[in-house]
Amino acid sequence: MALSISQVTIYVEDQQRAVDFWTAKVGFEVTSDQPYGESRWIEVAPPGGGVHLVIHQADPKWPALVKDMPNYVLFQADDIVKTHEELVGRGVEFTQAPSHEPWGWTAVFKDDDGNLFHLGQR
Numbered sequence: 001m002a003l004s005i006s007q008v009t010i011y012v013e014d015q016q017r018a019v020d021f022w023t024a025k026v027g028f029e030v031t032s033d034q035p036y037g038e039s040r041w042i043e044v045a046p047p048g049g050g051v052h053l054v055i056h057q058a059d060p061k062w063p064a065l066v067k068d069m070p071n072y073v074l075f076q077a078d079d080i081v082k083t084h085e086e087l088v089g090r091g092v093e094f095t096q097a098p099s100h101e102p103w104g105w106t107a108v109f110k111d112d113d114g115n116l117f118h119l120g121q122r
Contacts, residue, residue: 005051007043008073011058012113015040018055021112025090028053073117080105080121 012018022028022044031052032043039057077083080098084107088094095116096108105121 007052007054009054009056010115011056013058015042015055015057017112022053025092074120075117076120076122078122080107080119
């Protein structure tokens with residue numbers, strides 16, 4: 001049996017703000033944007049394909065999302081230093097600049113909702 005991951009859901013307070021972040025700042029493309037109940041079903045993905053991020057409207061009745069703890073969603077780049085510079089230039093905020101650890105290169109950035117994500121190097 002061969003399994004793969006096709007989607008990862010990210011809960012946000014403002015879907016349009018999140019779409020703007022992932023497209024304008026990170027460089028992903030919208031692959032789906034359609035009505036979904038009282039909100040929208042939105043998927044974004046890196047150019048050329050890959051795992052899709054589902055930008056899901058968080059329900060205000062849900063408990064607050066854990067802040068200051070990275071989701072273990074790992075994005076990978078061929079050159080983490082260059083990618084860091086490009087993303088910072090587009091307005092992406094990093095809470096941890098690229099550093100070389102015993103296991104490899106790592107960095108942490110956050111989206112406009114405060115969700116934290118890892119960036120590694122292939």
